[in-house]
Amino acid sequence: MLQDRQGRSFPYLRLSITDVCNFQCSYCxxxxxxGKPDAAFLSVAEIRRLVAAFAALGMWKIRITGGEPSVRRDLPEIIATIATTPGIERVAMTTNGWHLPQFVERWKKAGLNALNVSVDSLDPRQFHAITGQDRLREVLAGIDKALDIGIEKVKVNAVLLRDLNDRQLDAFLAWIKDKPISLRFIELMQTGDNLAYFKAHHLRAEHVIEQLKEKGWQELPRMPGAGPAREFSHDSSLGRIGIIAPYSKDFCTTCNRLRVTSTGDLRLCLFGDAGASLRDLLQEDEQQSALQARIVEQLGFKKDHHFLHDGNPGATRHLASCGG
Incomplete structure (x- = not known):
C-alpha cells in the first residue's frame, strides 16, 4: 500500500476523465x-495503464470524476477498463445525475458498483437556482433507479450553503428515512475564483452537527481506513449522514486519496500548489515500472495538511478543474 511520510495510506484514487460540466453550479x-471541450483528455488506453500502475501499488478503489463524467461517450468503456484491472475491487463515480435514469443500468453492467450523486436541494426552484438546471425530478428518479438495480453503495452529496439550502435539513432527513442512502453534507470550500461567493455562503459544518445531535443522531466510530467524513446514524432512519468538514481540526490526518486530472497530472492534494504530469509515461505498456516509480517519488512531496485556513486554495481554480 502506498504511504506518505506521515504514515497515511492511500487505497483510493479520484480520477478525472473530463473537466467539462453541463451544470452551472453557483459555487463551482x-x-x-x-474551457475547451475538445481538450486532449486521457484516452481509454492511457487510463488502462494509469489504473494498472496504481493497482500494482496497492490501490483498490477508483472513483471516476469530472467535470461531469457522463459527457464522455466512452464512459462505459472506461468503467469496464477500470473494473477489469487486476486488484481493483471498487469502481465508483461522482455525477450530477443528468444522465442517470437513461444510463445507470449500462454503467452497472460495465462494472460500476458505487455512486455519488450531487443534490444540493430537494426544492425544485432552489435546485434550479443553485445548479442552473431544472432537473431535480430526473436526478431523484435516477437515484431511485440506482437503488432498484442494486448499485452497492449510493451516496448523495449536498454542499452546505448559508442562506440557500441551510434550512432544508429536515427535508433531507425525511427523504432518506426509508432509503439506504448515505447523505454527505460538504462544507463549502474556497477555490481560486469563488472568494466573494465563499464569504457570502460559507457555513461551518459544526452548525449541522449540532442540529443532528439535537435530533438524536449518533456519531459512529470511525472505521479503519475510512476517509474524512464523520458519519451519523439514527434508529428510525435507513439512511445515514456524513459530514465532510475540511476546515475542522486534524481533517487532513485521515486523508486516504490521491487525484489525477483529466490530462494526466498527479495531484497530491485537492488544494495543493501544483501537479506532476504522468502522461509521458502512459504511452506504452513497457513504461509501467517508471510510472510506478514516479508516483512513489511524488508521494514524498505530499504536505501534512492543506492551507485553506490561511485562505490559500492552492492551484484549484474551481472544483471541476480537478475532480472535486
Whole structure:
C-alpha cells in the first residue's frame, strides 16, 4: 500500500476523465463551462495503464470524476477498463445525475458498483437556482433507479450553503428515512475564483452537527481506513449522514486519496500548489515500472495538511478543474 511520510495510506484514487460540466453550479461554474471541450483528455488506453500502475501499488478503489463524467461517450468503456484491472475491487463515480435514469443500468453492467450523486436541494426552484438546471425530478428518479438495480453503495452529496439550502435539513432527513442512502453534507470550500461567493455562503459544518445531535443522531466510530467524513446514524432512519468538514481540526490526518486530472497530472492534494504530469509515461505498456516509480517519488512531496485556513486554495481554480 502506498504511504506518505506521515504514515497515511492511500487505497483510493479520484480520477478525472473530463473537466467539462453541463451544470452551472453557483459555487463551482456559475458562468458555465469556459474551457475547451475538445481538450486532449486521457484516452481509454492511457487510463488502462494509469489504473494498472496504481493497482500494482496497492490501490483498490477508483472513483471516476469530472467535470461531469457522463459527457464522455466512452464512459462505459472506461468503467469496464477500470473494473477489469487486476486488484481493483471498487469502481465508483461522482455525477450530477443528468444522465442517470437513461444510463445507470449500462454503467452497472460495465462494472460500476458505487455512486455519488450531487443534490444540493430537494426544492425544485432552489435546485434550479443553485445548479442552473431544472432537473431535480430526473436526478431523484435516477437515484431511485440506482437503488432498484442494486448499485452497492449510493451516496448523495449536498454542499452546505448559508442562506440557500441551510434550512432544508429536515427535508433531507425525511427523504432518506426509508432509503439506504448515505447523505454527505460538504462544507463549502474556497477555490481560486469563488472568494466573494465563499464569504457570502460559507457555513461551518459544526452548525449541522449540532442540529443532528439535537435530533438524536449518533456519531459512529470511525472505521479503519475510512476517509474524512464523520458519519451519523439514527434508529428510525435507513439512511445515514456524513459530514465532510475540511476546515475542522486534524481533517487532513485521515486523508486516504490521491487525484489525477483529466490530462494526466498527479495531484497530491485537492488544494495543493501544483501537479506532476504522468502522461509521458502512459504511452506504452513497457513504461509501467517508471510510472510506478514516479508516483512513489511524488508521494514524498505530499504536505501534512492543506492551507485553506490561511485562505490559500492552492492551484484549484474551481472544483471541476480537478475532480472535486
Amino acid at each position: 461554474l456559475p458562468d458555465g463551462y469556459q
